[in-house]
Amino acid sequence: MFVRRIFFAVAALLGLSAVAPSLAHAATEYPFTQQAFNDAQTAGKPILVHVWASWCPTCKAQGPTLSQIEADPARKDLVVFKVDFDAQKDVVRNFGVRMQSTLIAFAGATETARSTGDTNPASIKTLVGKAYR
Numbered sequence: 001m002f003v004r005r006i007f008f009a010v011a012a013l014l015g016l017s018a019v020a021p022s023l024a025h026a027a028t029e030y031p032f033t034q035q036a037f038n039d040a041q042t043a044g045k046p047i048l049v050h051v052w053a054s055w056c057p058t059c060k061a062q063g064p065t066l067s068q069i070e071a072d073p074a075r076k077d078l079v080v081f082k083v084d085f086d087a088q089k090d091v092v093r094n095f096g097v098r099m100q101s102t103l104i105a106f107a108g109a110t111e112t113a114r115s116t117g118d119t120n121p122a123s124i125k126t127l128v129g130k131a132y133r
Helices: 002-013 034-042 057-071 089-094 121-132
Strands: 028-031 046-052 079-084 102-107 110-116
Touching: 028 057, 034 046, 034 079, 046 057, 046 121, 057 121, 102 121, 110 121
Parallel strands: 028 079, 046 079
Antiparallel strands: 046 102, 102 110
16 A cells, blocks of 8 residues: 555656556556546546446447547547446545446546446547547
């Protein structure tokens, strides 16, 4: 736990480079931690929060579209946080989420879009685009 705190402290000092490396060709997906999310918001990053469950068929259907978005060089600065619907109930409550398969876009600290149960690639891409305002 102590090493993890040091990691996030160093990441914050380096402008989130360790938490959201500026890879040449891909966004990066991380398990949700409040500190990493706060750091990404403070840095003004485009953020996508994906509330998912391993047993959820809709979440699985969203996967290929999200992978495609994450692989898009135009989205290389996107920070994607996965929230486990079953294991992170406090986080789910804090986001006001009632169902798995929820996607929430943020432009820095501002929530810009939200959807639940959406598997349409075009509308998911539109939602992610709203994180860039």
